[in-house]
Every structure is written in structure tokens, then in C-alpha cells.
Amino acid sequence: MSNIGKFHDTAPNLPAAGKVFTGLADTTAACFSGIERPPTPDDIKKYRKSFTGQPGKRIQHWGTENDGLPRPEEFTYGVKGAKDMGVGDTLGGHLEPSTMQAYQQMRAEMVYDSSKKEPLGRSIGRNYNYPEAIKNDPNFRFGVMGSGDKEPAITAIFPPNAPSLSSTEDHIAMYKKSHGSYEPGEQRKRDYTWDKVQGGIDPGTHIFGATAEIDYRDGVAKAFNPDREYESGVKPTEFVPKNVADFRKVRADELGTVRNLGLGQHTLNPDHVYGLASQRFNDWGARECLQGNYTAEEQQPDPDLGRSLRRGLRSDRTFGVPCVRSDIMPPKMPSVADSKNYGNEPGAKPLLYPQPFAVRGVYEEDFLAAHPKAELKDIIMSAGVAESEEHFEQLYKAAQKAYGKKDDEPMSVESIRQALYAEVENGG
Numbered sequence: 001m002s003n004i005g006k007f008h009d010t011a012p013n014l015p016a017a018g019k020v021f022t023g024l025a026d027t028t029a030a031c032f033s034g035i036e037r038p039p040t041p042d043d044i045k046k047y048r049k050s051f052t053g054q055p056g057k058r059i060q061h062w063g064t065e066n067d068g069l070p071r072p073e074e075f076t077y078g079v080k081g082a083k084d085m086g087v088g089d090t091l092g093g094h095l096e097p098s099t100m101q102a103y104q105q106m107r108a109e110m111v112y113d114s115s116k117k118e119p120l121g122r123s124i125g126r127n128y129n130y131p132e133a134i135k136n137d138p139n140f141r142f143g144v145m146g147s148g149d150k151e152p153a154i155t156a157i158f159p160p161n162a163p164s165l166s167s168t169e170d171h172i173a174m175y176k177k178s179h180g181s182y183e184p185g186e187q188r189k190r191d192y193t194w195d196k197v198q199g200g201i202d203p204g205t206h207i208f209g210a211t212a213e214i215d216y217r218d219g220v221a222k223a224f225n226p227d228r229e230y231e232s233g234v235k236p237t238e239f240v241p242k243n244v245a246d247f248r249k250v251r252a253d254e255l256g257t258v259r260n261l262g263l264g265q266h267t268l269n270p271d272h273v274y275g276l277a278s279q280r281f282n283d284w285g286a287r288e289c290l291q292g293n294y295t296a297e298e299q300q301p302d303p304d305l306g307r308s309l310r311r312g313l314r315s316d317r318t319f320g321v322p323c324v325r326s327d328i329m330p331p332k333m334p335s336v337a338d339s340k341n342y343g344n345e346p347g348a349k350p351l352l353y354p355q356p357f358a359v360r361g362v363y364e365e366d367f368l369a370a371h372p373k374a375e376l377k378d379i380i381m382s383a384g385v386a387e388s389e390e391h392f393e394q395l396y397k398a399a400q401k402a403y404g405k406k407d408d409e410p411m412s413v414e415s416i417r418q419a420l421y422a423e424v425e426n427g428g
Helices: 028-033 087-095 099-109 113-117 132-136 153-157 169-179 219-224 242-251 286-291 348-352 364-368 373-383 389-403 413-425
Strands: none
Touching: 028 219, 099 413, 364 413, 373 389, 373 413, 389 413
């Protein structure tokens, strides 16, 4: 605000402190709104929590903020489904068991007693010995027959005329005293003797409290501009000793000006800012401390990496051993103490998409391994694939015929499985 013509400058040699704003800055709303803060620089914004936690923004580490997108913005995960695909096809269509898996599941469920006593679609039979009157009456029903009218369930469960639901005035007054159970909007009564206070008070119309004797208005505006306390809008002139005025200038805080610390007169520019800049030189920040700022030559590997620089030992030979030891034969009997990888361990795909029987320690190569007839019979009968020995002989002969094997040649479990699939498809 401009104070030209309102006050007498007692120290004209001292520069005025602060900045002068004109126009809308003189209003109370402008004093409360303040000046908009400058935005955070782009190279510092990514380190602030307010930037990484913005609504609708994906949380990303500040170290990868300037990296390019690994995929285009319109990329979406998953497979686009067909319009005629229902919920059942979406949730369980791809998990439909094969004929062999359904047969194995049925054989596995037969060992449970509940499958025999309580089959699907029938109630459980408890072998109750009912009286003859109940056995001979086909129309017998348990329970008591209700009234002929159609009575809703809520009336049967909560009868409207039940004695427990009726409340009297004494009950309501008792719950108000014990639990404070007042009705919505009901005034709380404490049974005060209002007729004995100042000749009687009606609590329904009486207003409690006191009114102000002076109608004080524009309190905020007068706090910011004390001159508005006076009718003329200017504080009356007051004659005080000079030493008192100088004392007030040094000890008191004036609105809109910095405090006089008695440091004398300083010829500074209007836009002078005290303090030191946070970055005066090309200093390293947090990113350089984590990632480094080396040149391309400094990032090159050491010249003696993987080879010797000594005279007489220089050659194209590579020192060390590979991580995957495919150069040596794996042992016939694996051991848990052997930590070497011989190249026969599963990769990322089998770990993400394991085989159907991998949980039980059975893999595809186990189904393709050849076994003698006696050992193969023991595996098939123990797994419950064949119902009997005659059934196994039929599957064994069918597999021999399909694969062109002789009687003394070993066969695999997969050949018996294929023979069983062919038998099921032909309706055998």
C-alpha cells in the first residue's frame, strides 16, 4: 500500500523495505490469497513425494522417470475375448478336463464314503427307522400346517403384535434415564426448576447468552489497516519525544516493513536476495551419486579382464568356468550337495507354466521312458489306469500293435495312455 502524504518520514536517508503493491493487492481478499508460489523445477520435481503420489498417476521410481516407455501407451495385457463367450467359458472353459482326467477324477472320488452315501443330486440316507404310520402314509409331512392365508416370512419371524415389541410410557421413560434413548429431534429434558430462576424461564422461547454492547464491525480490515479505527481514516497526529519515537522504530514491529536492527544504510538492489544458492557449481546430485557420471572411456572394462597381460602368457584363452557346465557330463546319481547346473535344469518357462503332473514330481520325459512289461504293469495298476489285469493285457496288446513293438521290447507309459484314449473314443 502507498503511504504517500499520510506520514512524515523521520529517516529519509534510509531505503524503504519491502515491495509496494498497487491495485487488487490493497483488498482483504488479496491479503489472504497471497501470491502464487513458483512451480518446482522439472529436474527436482521427480524427487518430491507430492509428484509421485498424484491422483491417477502410476507410481514410478524417480530413477526411471525420464526413461522411455517399454511398450506403447495403447498396449493392453491379456487376450481379447469373443462377444459370444459367456462367464462359464471365461472362468472355466480352458480348465475343462480331458476324458482321461475325468476318468481319473471319478476313480479317485470313489474312495470317499460321502460319494456312496450322499451322491450328487440325492439327499443323504441316514437309515432312520420311522413308525409304520409314517411309512404307510405317502402324504406325511413334518411340521405344523399353517393358516390358509399367505403369510409373509417377516410376519412369521417378527410378529407386529408381539408382547416384546410393545412399549409403554414407563418403559420409554426408563430407557431415557438409563440409556439416554431420546427420539430423533426430541429435546433433552433434565427436569430443571425453571420457575425458580429470575421469576421463571420458558426453555422453549428463552435465548441464553449475552449480546455485545458495542457493534464492532470490519475487525479483519481494521487489523490490517489500523487507521480505519478513526472516522477520518487517518490516525490523529501525536506529539511524542524524539527519543521515544526512535525507540519505537528500533524495538517495535511495523506492518509491511522489516524490523530495524540498527545495521545502518545499505545500498542494495530492489531484487536483492539474501543467502547462498543451493547449487553454485556443477555439483553432483542424488542421481549422479547413485548412477555415476563416468565417461564412455571410463566405463570400459579393464584391459586384463578375462586374459593375462604378462608377457609369454598372452593368448586367446578365456579364464574361468561357465555358469552352466554343459561342457561336462552330469553325474548318474544327482545329489543335493552338488550345486552345479549341467544345462538340464528347467528355465523360466517351466517355472511359470509347470507341467500338469510336475507337482507330484512326474514330468513328460517320465511318460516317454521305456519300461519292461512287468515294471510297466506295476505302474499302470498302481495308478489305477487299468481296471484289472485283463484290461491291462488289452491295452498292452493295443499299444504293441499301434507302435509296432514285439513282446520282449520295453514300452512307455505314454503308449498305454494313447491306447486307453483310443479305447474311450471308440466306446470300449
